[in-house]
Amino acid sequence: MGYERTEEMLTAYEGYLREEEHKQTTIEKYMRDIRFFTSWLGGRPVEKAVVLEWKEYLQTKGLAPATINAKLSALNGLFQFAGMKECSVKFLRIQRQMFREPSRELTQDEYKRLLGRARREGKERLALLIETICATGIRVSEVAYITVEAARKGRAEIDLKGKIRVILIPEKLCKKLIKYAEMERITCGEIFLTQNGKGLSRQQIWREMKELCKKTGVEPSKVFPHNLRHLFATLFYRVCKDIVQLADVLGHSSINTTRIYLMTTGTEHARHLEMLKLVM
Template sequence: MNEYLMTQRDITAFARYLHTEERSAGTIEKYLRDVRAFACWMEGRAVVKEDAALWKAHLLGLGYAPVTINSMLAAVNSFFRFKGWEGVRVKFLKVQRRMFREAGRELSRDDYGRLLDTARKRGQERLALLMEAICGTGVRVSEVRYLTVEAALEGRAEVALKGKIRVILLPEKLCRKLLKYAKKQKIASGEIFLTGSGKGLSRRQIWAEMKRLCNHAGVEPSKVFPHNLRHLFAATFYRACRDIAHLADVLGHSSMETTRIYLLATGTEQREQLDRLGLIC
């Protein structure tokens, strides 16, 4: 019987495999973090099917949300598949499809406005424009690097990610703002959102700047992260066009089921809808 031992060499090879599969930097980082967490929990023991199931129970015991546990299991199962260890893959937790989004994580238009106003008042011009660019186009934070001087001049950005290429149209007003900022920063070509040393902003840097801003803006930190700007774009776009297929294309989703998640109402909104039914006498 083969012994399924996880080594650092295996994990390094898995990282290379994820790169060849053109997974996003954020996905690779998360998968490796979860695989290392499982390997640490195993403490050098050979993996058997019962171990993966016990780890799932262990995560439940620690209070992780089922959706989070499933995302961690997906990473570990991907590693097992890479190694050819099909016999030790673990089943996901069965989670009922969510019917609404928690209000504590819902970024409203008012919250967004306060974040922009606060960033500008604090002289954080780059952060304010970056948030506008994400929220005004629906790009992923990993796609910010495609917002270049050339894209602003053409009014469109060509994004190549996850093995797909799509064109993102840029609002005219945003293009003017991007070009004005680039000129001020003496950026003649290429990426617009750069660090002081001229490198592209990382996902972690953008996340950290937004988190620091939320306290000054009086917005709950649980609502403030780059992907929530994309959610706000999706909800606003859908209210304007009522075309989920078109929205899926704009967001770069291969499945409209993914897009549907972006359009979940908050629990408060759903409760108001129930009240309007008038079925409680």
């Protein structure tokens, strides 16, 4: 397949993903993974044997199985779209993890240290953003739905990929958000904005959080937006003990996804075993 034909197909596939209302970040990742594959291909014809070779190549790079499967998913989607389903390959089988790595487990104490440091440095936007993600359980891609109007109502309506869910905002947080908006002279729309009045990108949020963790003694591997969502899920479940309700709050269509958020570290599991007092 020639270069021009390949580019034509990729452009068409990207348009198809937009029509299917995939998130922009998802589309960008799919296209990045596919272009990586076409670059590796080096002009060879696309055949299943070559795609299997690509799969093996990814494994030699030491990538996590989930990362490899994500890249294969992007490629399989293209094959399905292009009428080349015979080139699709199976995903790597991944055994469900029982425990979460301690190096990625953000504790409530560490969360408070991050907040305290941000406020001592006068980084109120960052502190309030961290607090908002953790207190509501929203995804970083949903920060744009935290608006002045939502803060006044005490709830935000999130509309992504054709699914709408309502997020309740704690009263105390609403007051903080409104006060911050007034201080920044934001009268309507998104609350978390750059100096140019644009919404914060996930890259900027990620970067600011990483810079903050260096000054708090919290391991960088624990400090990223999605981990705040994990902490919310853990603490919410401890209070309500209802995984179905938690799944609704997080916007999960499958409880199996929610279970991942409730994985504990091996250390905590060992403590639970000790509490059974079954070894005499």
